[in-house]
Amino acid sequence: MAEAIRVMGICGTFSTDSANGRLLEIAFKHCESMGAECVKWDNSSPLPFVGEEGCWDDESVKSFQNTALSSDAFILSSPEYHGTMSGVMKNNLDFLSYDQTSNKSFALMSTLGGQSNSNTLNHMRISVRWIHGWVVPEQVAVGNVRSAFDENGDLVDEKLNLRIRDMARSLIDSAEYLRSKR
Numbered sequence: 001m002a003e004a005i006r007v008m009g010i011c012g013t014f015s016t017d018s019a020n021g022r023l024l025e026i027a028f029k030h031c032e033s034m035g036a037e038c039v040k041w042d043n044s045s046p047l048p049f050v051g052e053e054g055c056w057d058d059e060s061v062k063s064f065q066n067t068a069l070s071s072d073a074f075i076l077s078s079p080e081y082h083g084t085m086s087g088v089m090k091n092n093l094d095f096l097s098y099d100q101t102s103n104k105s106f107a108l109m110s111t112l113g114g115q116s117n118s119n120t121l122n123h124m125r126i127s128v129r130w131i132h133g134w135v136v137p138e139q140v141a142v143g144n145v146r147s148a149f150d151e152n153g154d155l156v157d158e159k160l161n162l163r164i165r166d167m168a169r170s171l172i173d174s175a176e177y178l179r180s181k182r
């Protein structure tokens, strides 16, 4: 039997106790039901800033890069800050290169305090192109995030949950295809 697809989740907040942390959990549940293994990168001891002295030799950076290297697919979930991805997400992406991410699939999600839009998703799509990742067309933006989850942490709008399921299916299928080409 083929080895399980390994999915790395990267959150655009320091704590995964956030709307984006919750979205990653929901996406992971769908991926796991499709036989994938999921690992969430823990930003609680944050990476240094790219460009800080010695940043490329930092142990947490090496661990981040090694986790990425051993993954077949990625889910990025970022809050929208001033019309784009958070600084935490951008800094994490800046520590990746095509060495870790070439021919691997990506899925994108974002949350917004206001109306749903695709700014953050589009900006993350551009960054991922620069590290030679393949972003699946399905994507999820959760607007009005403060009222988007119920008391159990599930999405109030079942259609969003189904979008995440379809996105997960596409991520796993494309990761399997791309792994066969590596």
Ligand SMILES: Cc1cc2nc3c(=O)[nH]c(=O)nc-3n(C[C@H](O)[C@H](O)[C@H](O)COP(=O)(O)O)c2cc1C
Residues within 6 Å of the ligand: 013, 018, 019, 020, 021, 078, 079, 080, 081, 082, 083, 084, 111, 112, 113, 114, 115, 145
């Ligand atoms: C600095 C900052 C900028 C923000 N800019 C936007 C914005 O441009 N558009 C928007 O809809 N919400 C904006 N928000 C609200 C965040 O998107 C919202 O708090 C976030 O999606 C919640 O997700 P989290 O719980 O994972 O942090 C902003 C929040 C902060 C702190």
